[in-house]
Amino acid sequence: MTNSDVNRKTWLKKIRRVVVKVGSAVLTTADGLNDAAVDRLATQLSALQDRGIEVALVSSGAVAAGRQRICERTKKCRREYKDMASRQAASAIGQGRLMHDYDEAFAKHGKATAQVLLTRSGLKLRSRFLNARNTMERLLEWGVIPIINENDTVSTRELEFGDNDTLGAMCLGLIGADLFVNLTSADGVFDKNPDDNPDAKAIPVIENIAAMDIETMCEGKTLVGSGGMYSKLRAARRAAQLGVPTLIVSGKGEFDLLSAIDGEDRGTFVLPEKRTVSSKKFWMAYHDDPSGTIVVDKGAANALLTKGTSLLPIGISRVDGCFERGALVFIKTLEGDELGVGMTNFSSTELGLIKGRRTSELADILGPVTWDEAVHRDNMLLDAAI
Template identity: 70%
Template structure:
């Protein structure tokens, strides 16, 4: 059996992310594309596979409706209130069209709107997981999107590729399918390099220099191939393979799993992380940076040790106890972790031995700056 087909055959739960470039055209939402997608996902659903759909398109749909009404183009690229307003208008249209499209195939859908802030708290994260599990047990197809209207840090997740990767840890999917306008990954941007070669298989996504490979974005989405490969790298850490494939081609998702001529399959890592560590590392953007010395790097990367104040050379940013920080050595990011100290406290005890901590800032219940259970090395940030 073909390796891709074997993957699909073993899958019991699939998370599919579809981008704006697939779902929209100049006239707003492309209902034909939505019905085609609903049909493909419904056939997988009929095989007993749980389907979770992470969908873009709300902003583009709202922008088109207001352009028709005002007879002028609505610019949302650098205008957060306009983007959120467009999303508020378009979200209802998006779900209405999805409900109709899946209804043609006898499927029931549910709208799930989440924010990154809502997933920062472990209890809310687990509550969202429980809700999704109940929907899936009822054989409902959840359609997930960010709650753009109330997001306060840009659109918080930044793009639905990031949201899709975060949702993997939420639902425990077996495969991540990322439908885009390009038919897979190329060794360089094909829009700028005619000699770019397609990559049907990526065995080690962490070894790629994705910043060099991906120097462009699509015009209607907010991600581009960079965010898709970063999401795939995060999925690989969870042990989940990713298929990046065109959602606009004349083939089905099932056909893309039958041979290597469609899209790019990205294999998971051999050594995976727990869902809790995955959540810890990616629930938020780092609030600051801790620079460590070479000895601390060896202890962290090779020895699996906690980070002690003695190994810290510098502290940047302003953060409180328990916030996520980036760990850096010689300009290179090693990972992320939850700091046991505030930035002010760490600045005062940086480079000091454990016995000196209490003398400097008073009694504390912990010796580690970041405990090894609360950090993820080689994080895809």
């Protein structure tokens, strides 16, 4: 038995609360929802809860369910909906069908479910995030299994979370989970695309995901599409920063989630990082897409990386983009290397006026100021997995 095997089993023995994400490739066929897959998933998650492990499910499948219902009732059958309005309309039709099927499948095992629809903008305000956390805590306290999906119908960007892997990772901090299970159509992670490379080798354990070049490994993030292995590994890297391990395992066919959680050699187990971030910093870094960039000089970059300091205006060389106070922004070097992200205390216009200036000069330029820091270290996450 290897050290990696021991690590996997050691971590999995401690699990008390888990987020399970299941994608459309597992739940659906070309014709719509796969009832057998829904039943298998409900059976295994119910058994997991019977062990005393609290479960939250992040589920795709609403669009496919909507497409199926449209075809059944109107005979206007289409394989896919590429434009946003059609996808949102199909999701609105299918969400009820999806929840109905889940509710019936879990009811066979005496389990209650709850529908939780989230938007990224809804979690952007810390107060709303905390309110959502309180609601989730109460559901889990009652023994209810929350079934979470993005509220596609009201999302204004396609789609706000981008994929349910990202939503699943956000839910880890939302409920304080200690395991992320990502059920996929693949048997874990491989060193190369197994569809194109017959010699591809499975990776049973990833000990240091931060050291992996996942974009190169997945042949570029733009090529794999929403929900591809790139997004799964990025979500796993985010989970690792929070101190949460990830299990990427096949959910196709007669999958056995319980055996995988018992530590059997199934799929890929991603170990968490030794140095973790707080739930608040995790929320800060990943609640939204960065809306601009602050470019810093070498001295500021070195201070951020080696001394853990805040970013002061004197260390800023350039400001790119247009953003307001409190916006999430990239922090990069003059060479274009990404250092991390942070919430800025000043707008892009204000930063343009005070970049390269000492803190003693800020009031003369802007008038009375509340902060000396452009980005405070408490509102900054270096090496963010954006």
